[in-house]
Amino acid sequence: MSSIPVLALPSHPDPYPAYQWHVSQEKIRFDEGTQCWIVAQFNVVQEILSSSQFLVRPLSAQVPPPIAGSSAGELFSLLIRMNEGDKHRLGKQVLQTSLNQLDLRRLDSVIAEVIEDLSRRYDINKADQLNAWISHLAVSVIARLCGFSHSELEQICLWIDEFVQCFSPISTPEQLEAASKSAVSLMSSFQTLLSSAGSDPDSFLSQLQAEAKVIGWDSGSALLANLVGLLSQSYEASAGLMGNTLIALYHDPALYTELQQDLEKLPQLIKEVARHDSPVQNTRRFVKSDGEFYGASLKSGDCILLLLAAANRDPASNFDAEKLVLNRSDTHLVSFSDGRHACPGETLAVRIVSAGLHHILTSLTHSSSNQTEAYPLAHLHWTYKPSVNGRLPVFQTYHKDEL
Template sequence: MDPIIAATHADPYPYYAELRAQGGFTFHHGLKLWVASSARAVCAVLAHANCRVRPTQEPVPKAIASGMAGNVFGQLMRMNDGERQRCPRSAIAPALERVYAAQVRALVAARLITVNTDGLYKALFRGPVCVVAALLGFTPAQGRAISELTGDFVACLSPLSNDLQLTAAHSAAEQLRGYFIELLTEADSALLTAIKQRFEGDEETLIANLIGLCSQTHEATAGLIGNALVALRRQPEWRGASMDTLLAEVQRFDPSVQNTRRFVVEACEIDGVRVEAGDVILVLLASANRDPALNEQPDAFLLERTNRRSFSFGSGRHQCPGELLAMEIASATVREILDHGVNLDRLAWHYRPSLNGRIPMFSFVCD
């Protein structure tokens, strides 16, 4: 086990506890990076001005730098610091906070969920992006196309992707850009109007970050829904509980985004340890969530948890602006899956290959 493999391990949490016991901020010689595993260290890294989301010498991964996927990547607020992050965030975050929960539930309920492996896959990976597309003003047919293209585009975000996947990601980015160019001239949805009114950058940056909104929804929300289904499979008595309450604990207890990275641009001190310019820090969000210093009884799944705290959606200047929307979509989707009579007792799963995501891929076992 190492801190990266842990993300898709059947149960990484005892290993995370071992890392915290070693001090919470240590150097992993095999991976040649620092590992922040305690809540204190994670908070310090995410808040430090010298810890950036991309290395200075490689703002866009070399594998995609020469294509459209790289153009989009380079403008994403989540992949930038400073003004290139603040400008799109100041427009998108307030608009997302004003989306009505009832509207989200209605859009989720309007989607057909079939009780088989393919239906469950689409509910996790296609449905959430279709909801976001509808909120932005796309038609249902366009939303389906957007969700499939987003699935191709997100391949460019993973170092595990092969050349064919990267080629498809560039093509998807081109097509998504075309869809959003048309949307910006024709649609007048409440969400898109609110974003446009606040946005002060150029159109290409806005388009890139609207694509980014879809791409962040794609895998992170799929993992949130999937990990909720795993929890309900293991604890059937929770199936009648409030889905909002259940999801609030799922995102802390077993988050879909297990880790993120930061790159040190100037020598500084983190949690009492000196780090140098060029150092890489692996930030174990999921480990910090299980730190007893952050939450009492951290390894217990408690629906009614007092003062629940979590790093699953980040913290500080890079905290995910779509947290409330993701939670609403996930909550509504899990309820719809249950209402459609999906037999959770027949679910089997493995975790999708990933360096940071914990996303179950489901199948049904025969009786």
Template sequence: MDPIIAATHADPYPYYARLRAEGGLVFHQGLKLWVASSARSVAAVLAHPDCHVRPAAEPVPKAIADGMAGKVFGQLMRMNEGERQRCPRSAIQPGLALIDENEINALVSARLITPDADGLYNAMFRGPVCVVAALLGFSPAQGRAISELMADFIACLAPLSDQVQLKASHAAAEQLRGYFVELLDDPDNRSALFAGIRTRFAGEAETLIANLIGLFSQTYEATAGLIGNAIVALIQNPSLLRDSTRVDHLIAEIQRFDPPVQNTRRFVAALCEIEGVKLNSGDVILVLLASANRDPQLNDSPDAFILDRPHRRSFTFGAGRHQCPGQMLALGIASATLSEILVHQPALDRLAWKYRPSLNGRIPVFSDSP
């Protein structure tokens, strides 16, 4: 086991506990990077101004730098610092926080969900993207097309993708850009969310388009992981399915207990000291968000699944200047989708799952057991 393999291991949490016991911020000789595993060290790294989201020498991964996916990547607020991060964030975040929960519920309930493995896949991956598309003013047909393109586009964000997948990602980025160009030019768009974003945004249109594509990419994977890991929890602990169980409480606890994003990275931009450790420019820090969530210094009884947990704290959506702006939207879509899935009474005991190959994500894909 190492901190990267742990993301898709059946149960990485005992291993994370051992890492925390070794020290909050330690160097991993095998991976040749620093590992932050405690709540204290994770908070310190995420807050430090010299810990950046991309290495200075490679702002865009070399594998995609020459294509459209690379152009999109290079403009994403989540992959930039300073004004390139603040401008799109200040335009997009306020509107996401104001979305009506009833509107999300209505959009989710309008979708056809079947209780088999294929139905769960569509509900987890395609459904959330379609909901966000509708909120921005796309038609249902456009939303379905965008959700299909997003499945190809996210390959540009995954270091494990091969050349065929990366080529498809560039093509998907071109098509996604086309949809957003049309959205910007549509005089009949009645989306309050989109209108607010346009009013607040003061940058170039291409930057706005890239960050709206980025909003969909984060929706695609993170929300799917929230839904999927909640289903895994229900399979492993059927008692959670009591009639009195509030699905929103279940989703809130699962994002802490078994999060879809297990780790992220930070790249040291200048000589600095964090938690008594001297770091050099160019050092890489693997930030174990999932480990910090289980730190007893952050949450009491951290290895217990407590639906009505008081004072729940979590790093799943990040912290500080790069905290995910769509946290409430993701939780709302995940809760509404899981509620709709459970209405159809899926045979959970007949489902098997494995985790999608990933260096940082924990996203189950289900199959129907023979």
């Protein structure tokens, strides 16, 4: 039996032996500690993610009680990732279509602009500034695509950093209050952008509004909320994916050497790291109505904890699942969810993370006392941010007495 509480695994230094144990257990079992049903095997996780019998929120609490009635709670209630039916289907269709229609040359230009801007403000040779650079990249790119100016990006990132605390069950009352204030600021800022978006019919926001009108999706507060959601969903997940890829290269000098010889393989590596050390380690679903599922008697409202990180390493889904394989030909993963609630921004996230890592790996100078060190981040170590579902490295610099 695993001695590590399941919700402590995302921030544990090495959670994967415990995840292996969870995969080896029955298809679904009840965990007294979390009061949730646990599912870890890939095919069962995928089945639940694809079934309308399992909801993203319980019917009795569409908004988490700690933020119900607040501005953050109101925004939360409009997010397509937290809704079912037409609210989810139409909104996802609008976002997916608009993201698929992005001009890639324009996108790459925006990414390059943001990387240059961040690199003027942060020295990525210093651990604390590397953390800020990584965490701000994806949010800044998407905010810039939406039309925010470079001078506004830092404030947008600060608001998003505060707003995402409303998703965490371990946030303090003070953090939840700050999340609500930031929700108001973000909604107001996007409202200002949308009111002027028509002046550029080729802009992402103009195309988004046009698509919403064609589809028949509410383009008022729901559209505003889901623009905020696009930023918040990319925030920690993209930063975690970038950080975990840097750590994978630290652990495998041969892989780092191979990648340095061909940086075009970065997207392949990022997808494999998303499987092997997922930035999103688990997600929840709630039972819609009473029924049997693989011998378990489920009741309406029951919570099911899906261990995505365990499923990704299920040997039944991927050959040599415990190994990180750069040239894996047939990858099966659920890090970006699956089925009805699969992330519409997966391709965008991989493109942003790839560009960010390309910059880091070609720009970093050796900061350790050993200048012959092959890997430019060898002077760093890391811990993981406290989180019940995200694997989010926080880099730190070794002090001389630790070397």
